[in-house]
Amino acid sequence: MSGFPAALPESRVPDSRDAPILNWGIAGPGWIAERFTESVKAHSTQNITAVGSRSAARAAEFAAKHSIPASHGSYKELAQDPDVDIVYVATPHPQHFDVAMTAIEAGKHVLVEKPMGITAEQVRAMVQAARAKNVFAAEALWTFFLPKFDVITQLLESGALGTLVNVLAEYGEHFEPGHRIFDPALAGGPLMDLGTYPLAFATRVLGAPETVAAIGTAHPAGVNSQLSTVLGFSSGAQGIVNTQLYNFTPTDAVVTGTEATLHIDGPFNMPGGFTLRHFDGRELRYEDTPGAHFEGLHYEAAAVARSIAAGLQQTPQRPLEDTLTTLELADEIRRQTGIEFPDTAKRKQKP
Known part of the structure; x- marks a missing residue:
C-alpha cells in the first residue's frame, strides 16, 4: 500500500476530440439518445450517421433536429446500414436485448445503455453473440468514463x-x-x-x-x-x-x-x-x-472508439x-x- 498521497494523481482521460472517428447509429430516439447526440456532437469528432426507430416518423424527426444524414423505420434497417460502424442502443430497458442482438447479428459493434440487459442472462447471451461475430460490446454506464473516476x-x-x-x-x-x-x-x-x-x-x-x-x-x-x-x-x-x-x-x-x-x-x-x-x-x-449528461456522455463514446481502434472487444473502464x-x-x-x-x-x- 502506498499510504496517503501528497497530491492527487492526474486524470489520464484524453481529450475526446482526439479519439479515432466511428460512424454511429442511434437506436431509439428518446431522451437519453438526445443527450448522447448533443454531447458527442459538441465535445468530440465522432460521426453520427443514422438513427433508427420502430416509428419512421420519429426517426426522421430526430434526424432532422440533429442534422443526422439518415433515418430508418426499423432497428433491422439501422443495423444493416453500411455507413454505420456501431449502434448505440438507447431504447427502453426491455428492448435492449433484442435491438442489441439485431445489431450484433448484422456484424455491428454495440454500446448499450445501462442497464445493458434486464437480467444477467440477457447480458451473457449478448456477450456470447458478440464474441461469435468478433464485434465490440459494452454497457454505456457513463460514470466510469468520467475523468474524475x-x-x-x-x-x-x-x-x-x-x-x-x-x-x-x-x-x-x-x-x-x-x-x-x-x-x-x-x-x-x-x-x-x-x-x-x-x-x-x-x-x-x-x-x-x-x-x-x-x-x-x-x-x-x-x-x-x-x-x-x-x-x-x-x-x-x-x-x-x-x-x-x-x-x-x-x-x-x-x-x-x-x-x-x-x-x-x-x-x-x-x-x-x-x-x-x-x-x-x-x-x-x-x-x-458539476455537470450532467451534456458534459459527460462524450467520454464514453471516445473511449469506445479508442477501444475498437485498439482491437479490443470491451472497454477497460466498464469491463463486461x-x-x-x-x-x-x-x-x-x-x-x-x-x-x-x-x-x-x-x-x-x-x-
Whole structure:
C-alpha cells in the first residue's frame, strides 16, 4: 500500500476530440439518445450517421433536429446500414436485448445503455453473440468514463485508503405520474433506472458480494418504489445501497478505508468533485465543475472508439465482467423482493 498521497494523481482521460472517428447509429430516439447526440456532437469528432426507430416518423424527426444524414423505420434497417460502424442502443430497458442482438447479428459493434440487459442472462447471451461475430460490446454506464473516476480508480488501486471496509451509495429522484418508471411493462421502478449506479459503484469498488439482504416497498402503480440492500463481502467489507423514486436525494457515495475516507460529491455519478480525508485530518480535494449528461456522455463514446481502434472487444473502464456482476446482483435483489420484469430473455419477435 502506498499510504496517503501528497497530491492527487492526474486524470489520464484524453481529450475526446482526439479519439479515432466511428460512424454511429442511434437506436431509439428518446431522451437519453438526445443527450448522447448533443454531447458527442459538441465535445468530440465522432460521426453520427443514422438513427433508427420502430416509428419512421420519429426517426426522421430526430434526424432532422440533429442534422443526422439518415433515418430508418426499423432497428433491422439501422443495423444493416453500411455507413454505420456501431449502434448505440438507447431504447427502453426491455428492448435492449433484442435491438442489441439485431445489431450484433448484422456484424455491428454495440454500446448499450445501462442497464445493458434486464437480467444477467440477457447480458451473457449478448456477450456470447458478440464474441461469435468478433464485434465490440459494452454497457454505456457513463460514470466510469468520467475523468474524475479515473482519478478515483488510481487512488483505490494505489491503496491510498488503506484496507477498504465499507461503501455507502444512494440515488433517489422525484418522478411525475405518467413517467415510464411507473410502467411495469417497461421494467419500471428505481432498480434499473437509478439503482444501477449505486449497485455498479459498490461492486466496482468491492467486487461481487458474498451475501445480499434486500428489502423493497411496492408502489400503487405496480412497480417497486424503494429498495435498500446490505452487501457482505468475503474480505469482511460491507456495503449499503438505497434507491427510490419518491424524491431527490443528495445521491452521495462514500468509500471508507482504514487509512482514509473518500466522499464523492452528489450526484456522485455525474461530473463533479470529491474529497479524500485521512483519519488525522489531512485532506485532498478534487475540484471539477458539476455537470450532467451534456458534459459527460462524450467520454464514453471516445473511449469506445479508442477501444475498437485498439482491437479490443470491451472497454477497460466498464469491463463486461463488471456489468455481469451488477446484473447478477440486481437479479438477486429482484428474487428477494419479488420484483418481476417482462420476460424478454428469448427473442419472441424480430425488431
